[in-house]
Amino acid sequence: TSRKVLTLVIIRKGSDILLGMKKRGFGAGKWNGFGGKVEPGETILEAAKRELQEECHLRSDSLREVGLIEFEFKGDPVLEETHVLTSDVFEGEPKETEEMRPQWFSIDNIPYHQMWLGDKYWLPLLIQGEQFKGYFLFEGEEKILNYELKTS
Numbered sequence: 001t002s003r004k005v006l007t008l009v010i011i012r013k014g015s016d017i018l019l020g021m022k023k024r025g026f027g028a029g030k031w032n033g034f035g036g037k038v039e040p041g042e043t044i045l046e047a048a049k050r051e052l053q054e055e056c057h058l059r060s061d062s063l064r065e066v067g068l069i070e071f072e073f074k075g076d077p078v079l080e081e082t083h084v085l086t087s088d089v090f091e092g093e094p095k096e097t098e099e100m101r102p103q104w105f106s107i108d109n110i111p112y113h114q115m116w117l118g119d120k121y122w123l124p125l126l127i128q129g130e131q132f133k134g135y136f137l138f139e140g141e142e143k144i145l146n147y148e149l150k151t152s
């Protein structure tokens with residue numbers, strides 16, 4: 001199997017989290033954190049900062065990696081190794097881009113029905129301040145065949 005290294009950034013402000021409505025491409029129509037591919041020569045942190053700036057114009061110098069999730073799609077040899085980072089220290093106002101429409105959500109009102117299916121398992125751990133490692137085996141976009149999730 002080959003791996004694609006991705007980042008996923010969840011910005012917090014008090015009891016709110018910032019999500020973006022993905023406007024095109026992979027995962028379009030779902031609310032998600034901000035992120036993308038890690039380019040050659042980039043660290044995970046540099047990639048996460050870059051994607052946050054590109055996708056909603058927020059700047060953060062205090063992103064911390066709190067989770068690592070392996071996503072596998074049945075029949076697809078590429079494993080998506082997704083590094084989940086978070087911070088509640090940032091500069092700027094979230095701004096809509098071609099990729100994402102940002103919106104603050106209360107942690108009591110996270111739109112899981114409009115998010116990737118695995119999010120309802122690991123996002124609560126991030127909100128609780130846990131560190132976690134997970135593996136999700138998807139069949140298509142709407143079915144999880146198997147998952148493991150542990151706090152570390």
Ligand SMILES: CN1CCN(c2cc(NC3CC3)nc(N)n2)CC1
Pocket residue numbers: 006007008027032033034035036037071082116118119138
């Ligand atoms: C660059 N992006 C980062 C976010 N990412 C995913 C994936 C995902 N589930 C996987 C079955 C697809 N779940 C969330 N929340 N994000 C896809 C790639």
